[in-house]
Amino acid sequence: MILVIDxxxxxxxxxxxxxxxLVASFRMMSETSHTSDEYGLxxxxxxxxxxxxxxxxxxxIIASVVPKVMHALVNCIQKYIGKxxx
Numbered sequence: 003m004i005l006v007i008d009x010x011x012x013x014x015x016x017x018x019x020x021x022x023x024l025v026a027s028f029r030m031m032s033e034t035s036h037t038s039d040e041y042g043l044x045x046x047x048x049x050x051x052x053x054x055x056x057x058x059x060x061x062x063i064i065a066s067v068v069p070k071v072m073h074a075l076v077n078c079i080q081k082y083i084g085k086x087x088x
Contacts, residue, residue, distance in 0.1 A: 003058045005083065009066035009075065016045070018054050026052035034070040041074055042082035062087035 003025065008015045011032060018026040028048045033040075049056055062079050064087045066072055079087045 003054065003060060005059050005062045005079075005085075007062065007064045007066075007075070007079075007087070009064065009068050009071050011068060014071070014075070016048065018049070018052070018059070026054050028052060032068055032071055034068070036071075036074055038074045038077035038081060041078035045078060046082050056083050059083050059085060061085060064088070 004019045006017045006019065008017075009032060013029045014032050015029050016027060017024055026049070028051075030044055030048070046056060049059075062083060062085045064072070064075065064079075066075075076087055079085060
């Protein structure tokens, strides 16, 4: 499965795709003050709530218009998902 992340000024939208099928989606607020651990705990909890095991995530893609969120979000994905996002 592929985790895709769209970082906007108000929300961060997540989608999990298995092939070309969207199997889960969720949102959280874009917060420039959040740490990678705060994002990580939220992402893991939301994946679990949507029935997605982080071990099934094969890759991560991030698109962002909010540079201030990127450092924490990239570190979150590396630490909590174990993947380097594109």
